[in-house]
Amino acid sequence: MKKIILLISILFVKTTIAQTPEEKLAAAGILLPNLSAPVANYVNVVKTGNLLFLSGKGPSDQSGKYITGKLGTNLTIEEGYAAARLTAINQLAVLKKELGELSKIKRIVKVLGLVNSSSDFYEQPKVMNGFSDLMVFALGDKGKHARSAIGTNTLPFNMAVEVELIVEIEN
Amino acid sequence: MKKIILLISILFVKTTIAQTPEEKLAAAGILLPNLSAPVANYVNVVKTGNLLFLSGKGPSDQSGKYITGKLGTNLTIEEGYAAARLTAINQLAVLKKELGELSKIKRIVKVLGLVNSSSDFYEQPKVMNGFSDLMVFALGDKGKHARSAIGTNTLPFNMAVEVELIVEIEN
């Protein structure tokens, strides 16, 4: 009996306290993709001091295909939320490649989210919550960031959202 | 007679030198509102080192109601200027809540201003001057910042402007 209680305690601790961001994502069935470096004269991330500045990314799937379209025209808020969530997964993949371990993230500092929108669509924050919710799911309070959610009339490849961010890392 | 000159001198020094940003704002009848924290997974401000990154805010009044509309469609430059000025007041309220005293601001470093615009409206800088002028009124030379003023086809809640900023604080 004592052994069983001990076992349950260990499992409980393991699942609620000791989980790394990678373990949390894996437990939710979220795979971090292998993202290629840009083919032009820029890079995915630049480090200065203990800050990482990440290039804007969009909602590409494992095959590199984007979720495309405009909110208010041919995408629902739910589809936009899913696109923003996928973008967060892609940016975590950039961070994983840069840092080795996501536990080296001290704080997601600042997020700028652009939402491909018709001129009468005003719910960009609900779309960008897909990005913010995934960050907090993976990183807890370290994932809470300052944020701007903005509409725009078009984005590269007609992708639904584009998000750039600034991240503070541990020394 | 000497007493009167002394009194005038004291008043002069008080009003021109010793005024805090809060006193300057109060003297102009500007009240800093109580802003609520976001209800989603992000926050109004994140501190890293001696920099504060502030979330994008818009021209909400004391009741939380926004100045809405597009420049070039249903808002004049003067109305846009007033909206940008109100947004500056709201961001100062965020800074006041974070810092306790606005005198802890060392410099407004960088401002990104989005102006809700029709496709043929090109006067975003004149609109954003409402933000910049208020910052310099309250903070003097510390309020002078690098700035981008940009148009966009839509913003959350159809608000007239959205402004985010980076602020350096005293150690």
Next chain:
Amino acid sequence: MKKIILLISILFVKTTIAQTPEEKLAAAGILLPNLSAPVANYVNVVKTGNLLFLSGKGPSDQSGKYITGKLGTNLTIEEGYAAARLTAINQLAVLKKELGELSKIKRIVKVLGLVNSSSDFYEQPKVMNGFSDLMVFALGDKGKHARSAIGTNTLPFNMAVEVELIVEIEN
């Protein structure tokens, strides 16, 4: 004969190794313009720590006239590329004025590029390559940056692009 080889060697070293960014630009016939300070309550650049935050600039020529128009409506990708390249030259002029020598640049950290676009134009990255290519031409690997390329429905003065950036400088 030895003298000639020595001379060729010196010339080779001079042109491939010892060139400053200013020399590279001059050799390509690129002149850095004299940019005036903004007439409103903001500035071209703010320094905090070893970072410079630059205001958004556009493709103005030596006389101050902008390349105007929208990609997808009345500008080709090639014309947009040239506008982004000219904007890079203008931002290097800001940096030259601030730093004295462009060799004090440690890294172009982050670039945000806005492209004046019709709602069905999706090639903003190809336009912004004009900015990135010039930076890497002038600064080599130090010119490689994190980047977001974004469309928008309008920009100040109807200019074709607007670009802001963050630069790390040597101590």
